[in-house]
Amino acid sequence: MLYRNMPACNLLLSGAIHFSGCMATQTIRMLKLLGLQCISVGTFFRHQRLYIGWMLDAAAKERECEDLKLWRPAIINHLYWTAASTPDGDSDVMEDKWQSMVNHVQDIHEHGTPAFPCCAHPPLEGEARDKEWLEPGTTAAIKLERVTLRTALVKDVRKLSPQHQTYSLEAFNSLILHFAPKHTGFSFLGMYSRLLMAALHFNHNSSREVARTSDGEVRYAVRYPRFCKGGWVVRPIKEKPSYAYAAALMESLSEGYSRSPETLRESSAEIAKDEAVGLYLARHSQFNTGN
Ligand SMILES: [Zn+2]
Known part of the structure; x- marks a missing residue:
């Protein structure tokens, strides 16, 4: 079935890979080994770029x-800390x-906002000051603000669940490793969206019940x-985790695509190969003539 010139199953396969936290390259290799017809790795990344965070992708590449990139881990930690340090779940805070x-x-630690007027860390001195601060007003700073403070994301942050995160840091960290294994390097967008999937x-x-x-x-x-250090602990076993949210995401992905504006479905950064080669040759011949 074609959805506006894109096979719907291809898009759903990309969604399924992403929502399950699987590695795209390995999953696609496995499907091909089984002799199944499926999308290429490039197609998966194109879908990810177009649908899940094309703004972030563009920001990381600009x-x-x-x-x-240097601030990526800190930003990811901050997202977690934002929820974990607000046990009452106050959305404004x-x-x-x-x-x-x-x-x-x-390097600005006074914010002038009523719910969180200044940073919670102690004054930064000595080595703690030795960071690659972004210069206010630079392209990177403006881009970061645009990407991280976009309305949809801020709305999601307001709904982060704090209760279960305060006592389960260890579990959350191991879950991040499931969605974003350390042995693989991810793009900013890849890491960011995998962290959201982990959350x-x-x-x-x-809030799973204990298994009986x-x-x-x-x-x-x-x-x-x-x-x-070699010692043991006894822990109650919980019921098996549920991936029911992935089915809901798949449904909204399919629904959202059918209603998406034209611009979302086309990458403005791409250029026809013939045109690109023509421009390259034109520049090249000018260079030779100049010499
Ligand atoms: Zn600060």
Whole structure:
């Protein structure tokens, strides 16, 4: 079935890979090994670029925005901290905390916002000051502000769930490793969207009931966590995690695409190959004549 010149199944496959947190290259290689016809890795990344965060992708690639990459881990941590440090889930406080990040990366720690007037960290001195601060007014700073403070994202930040995150930092960190394994490097957009998927999965599953045997007895497991240095702990086993949110995402992806404006479906950055080669040859011949 074609949806405005794009096979709908291809888009849904990209969505399924992304929403399940799988690695695109490995999943597609596996499907091909099975002899199944499927999209190329390039198509997956094109879908990701077009549908899940094309603004962020553009920001990471733009000239003079290289410094944003240095701040990527801090920004990701800040998103988590924003929720975890607001146990009462006050949306205004979480929004102001999230927005303060844009100031902080520019070495501005007073924000003048009522709910979060200044940074929570102690005054920065010595080595703590030795950071690649973004210069206010530079392309990178403006781009970061535009991307991280866009209305849809700020609305999501206001709805972050704090209760389950305050005591489950360890679980959340291991979940991030599931969605974004350390052995693979991701683009800014890839990392960012995988972190959002990890947060979504975490919130969806954080209030799971404990698993019980057929007799109704609570099930327990013995674990050997690294911090116990060979020691053991007993933990109740929870019910299996649910990926029900992925089905809802797939549905809204399909629905959203059918209603998306024309501009969303076309990449303005692409140029016809013949045209690009023509321009290249024209420049090249000018250069030769000049010599
Ligand atoms: Zn600060």
